[in-house]
Amino acid sequence: MNTVRLTLRTWLLLLAGLSTLPLLVLAASVLWSYKNDQQRVLQERLKTRTEVLAQSVGERIKTAVGTLQGVAESNAAMALDVPSLYAHARRLVAHNPDFRAxxxxxxxxxxxxxxxxxxxxxxxxxxxxxxxxxxxxxxSPNVSGPFASPLGPAEKVVAVTVPIVRGEVATHALRMILTSESISDMIDERRLPAQWVAGIADRNGTVVARSRAAERYVGQPVNGEFTAAVTGKLPQPFEGTTLDGVKTINHVLPVFGVDWYLGVGVPTSVLNAPVTDMLSRIALVALLWISLSVVATRAFAGYLTRQMDTVVRVFGRDELSLPAGQSIRVQELWDILQGFWQAKQAESAARSDLSTVALQRDEVQDLYDRAPCGYHSLDHQGRVLRMNQTELGWLGLSREQALGRPFSDFLTPESQAIFRERFPQFVRDGSIKDLELDMVRGSGTPMPVLVSATAIKDAQGQLVSTRSTVFDNTDQKMMEAQLERLARTDVLTSLSNRRDFYEQAARAIAHSRRHHTPLSLVLMDIDHFKRINDTHGHAGGDVVLRKLSHSLGDALRETDVPARLGGEEFAVLMPATALDQALAVAERLRDTLGHTAVTLADGQQIHFTVSMGVTAWQPADADIDATLHRADEALYRAKHAGRNRVEQA
Structure with missing residues (x-):
């Protein structure tokens, strides 16, 4: 009987092992699929984050270039007036802490x-x-690699260079000095997921900025893998090693042409950590299952052995000699075997279904968190119940910092008032579509969004939660602002056009009526402008018009409103300005323009003068047209009195 017991236990252990094998194969398959999905998702996140950082750094450089180009195209630059250029540059540095010099x-x-x-x-x-x-x-402008600051050798800086083009020749250049530290702040590790690293290198392969240990690596050469990726010898993304020896998956993009390259790396340990954790759990479950199988096998084998002993004793005796109260439980033994096999089948199916459901749940959660739009749910008091990672990223908050707080905490004061007004209405109606609000980003700047939501109610019609979708409306708002600016601006001179002039004049008149303050108007016309067009062509006439607009911008106050009403006719609205003051400004401007020459591309110079009519708004004027009429009469007198004159009405 000892031999029978050993053989029986061996067979039961083999059966238990075979029942575990499908689960192990399924777990390995799920683990492999999970690893591939994680790597795909991580690479997509890496590409997206790299594109966002590259765009942010590129915009920073473009802003610096645009600022310098404004200086390079100024009158002082065209005349190479070094003291004026110096004064202008010092004002820019004083008002922009990011500009070192x-x-x-x-x-x-x-x-x-x-x-x-x-x-x-x-x-x-x-x-x-x-x-x-x-x-x-x-x-053309460019940006340099890092070098020792002219203000202190211990400080690493970069230079944005913009040429001053006079005519067709560039003999001088303006350079804006930015610290490498300020560039590193833009890709600071706090802006990246945990353990990620970002760096910028110039075209020569020298580190310009880095999100980690920037002071250690700025000015050092990048490794060969980064250089190979820049030259296209490696695919994107690619596996590599950071300067501090960490194995990563990397993505590299050019910034500002090919002057700089930005790379972002994710440690491979971040990719492998979930897989390692899942593998450990599977191993633990397998070990527990094997242990339970051994215990169950020993117990079941003992039970079967006792049943077999009973059967042997019964068949070895006369049935009548069987001890009283002792029965042969062969059917019970068969029922137990069938039940055990059915339980194993049910357990295998349940484990397979559980793994599938868990994988589907993780995929749905990842889609929810990484969607291109924001999602959140609010309770009946407007407090946050759930919020996806996209919206949390906009707000610069962790999930713990957002949950339980009123959603209005994340809005600008104006949008808070709108939310308090519309939320009770939403609770009654059950839905809302494209509500325009301004959220407050983590940086503190407003972010225009469109919010659409539906209400989830219980059987009694009470609000349980909301299901809200939030779309970034920044691009649409910027486009609307740009279109509005174009609708109000003269394309050639960048001054207010007739429509904008009339709207601002209406506001200025209303203010003067209410506060009893003076309001003056200057109407001017370029003398012999047709002769300029006939002699130098319309291109020459356009240069004169632009020169006049620049002169107006330099000579007038910020509160004054210069506008081009049409052709060579310009007007200046001067709030809180008496007639004698306006006459003095007009006379000074006329004298300045009379001594101003415009140089064309072919070297020819155009001297021009203007005639002006000046008047003051009067309470009897119904609107600005009456004031314009008087100024036009004064301008007419100036023209017929010999031009290059200022007349008042």
């Missing part, structure tokens, strides 16, 4: 000024002179 260099590699030093003070030699030479030759 601005310098002016010529094509001989000499620094003519540095805004942090007095004008005329000796300055250090020009750093990265090859980028200045390139900007002058190509007449």
């Amino acid at each position: 601005i310098t002016l260099a010529d094509n001989q590699g000499r620094l003519l000024f540095l805004t942090s030093l007095p004008l005329g003070a000796p300055v250090r030699s020009l750093n990265a002179p090859e980028r200045v030479t390139e900007a002058l030759l190509t007449q």
Whole structure:
């Protein structure tokens, strides 16, 4: 009987092992599929985050370039008026803490000024002179790699270079100095998921900025894998190693042409961590199952052995000699075997269904969290019950910081008032479509959004929660603002057009009526403008019109409203300005324009004058047309009195 007991236990263990094998195969299959899905999702997140960072850094450089181009196209730059350029540059640096300094260099590699030093003070030699030479030759802006700051060798900086193009020749260039630290702040590790790393390198493969340990690596060469990715020798994304020896999956994109390259890396440990954790759990479950199988096998084998002993004793005796009260439970033994097999089948199916459901749940949760729009649910008091990762990223909050708080906490004061007004109405109606609100980003700036929601109610019609969708409306708002600006701006001169002038005049008249303040109007016309067009063509006439508009911008106050009413006719609305003051401004402007020459591309110069009519708004004027009529009469007198004159009405 000992031999029978051992063989029986062995067979039962084999059966238990065979019943476990499908579960192990299924677990391995799910684990492999999960690993591939995780890698795909992670690579998509890596590409998206790299594109966002590259766009952010590119916009920062474009802003600096745009600021310098505004200086490079100014009158002081065209006249190469170094003191005026110096004063303008110092004002820009004073109002923009991100700008470390601005310098002016010529094509001989000499620094003519540095805004942090007095004008005329000796300055250090020009750093990265090859980028200045390139900007002058190509007449295009560029951005350099890191170099020692002219204000302190311990500080690493980069330079944005913009050429000053006069005519068709560029002999000087403006350079804006930005600290590498400020660039590193844009890709700071706090803006990235945990353990991610980002870096920027210049075209020569030198580190410009880094999200981790920037002070250690800025100015150092990048590794060969980064260089190979930039030159297209590696696919995107690619596996590599960071400068501090961490194995990562990386994605590299160009920034500002091919001057800079931005790369973002995700440690492979981040990808493998969920798989390792799941593998450990599967191993633990398998170990527990095997242990239970061994215990159950021993117990069941003992039970079967006792039943077999009873059967042997019964068949070895006369049935009548069977001890009283002892029965042969062969049918019970068969029922137990059948029940055990059915239980094993049910358990295998349940485990398979559980794994599938868990995988589907994780996929749905990932789609919810990583959707391109925001999702949230609110309770009947407007407090946050759920919020996806997209919306949390906009707000710069963790899930714990958002849950339980009133949704109005995340809105601007104006939008809070709208939300308090519309939420009770939404509770009654059960839905709302494209409600315009302004959320507050993690950076503190407003973010226009469109919110659509439906209400989930119980059997009694009481609100249980909301199901809300939030779309980023920034691009639409920017487009609307751009269209509104274009509708109110003269394309050639960038001044207010007739429509905008009339609207601002109506507001100014209302203000003057209410507060009893003076309001003056200057109407001007370029003398002999048709002769200018006939002699120099319409292109020459356009240059004169633009010159006049720039002169108005330089000579007038911010509260004054210069506008082009049509052709060569301009008007200036001067709030809180008496007639004698307006006459003085007009006379000064007329004299300035009379001594101003416009240089065309072919070197020809155009001298022009203007005639002006000045008047003051009167309470009897129904609208600005009456005031314009008097100014037009004064302008007519100035024309017939010999032009280049100021007449009042």
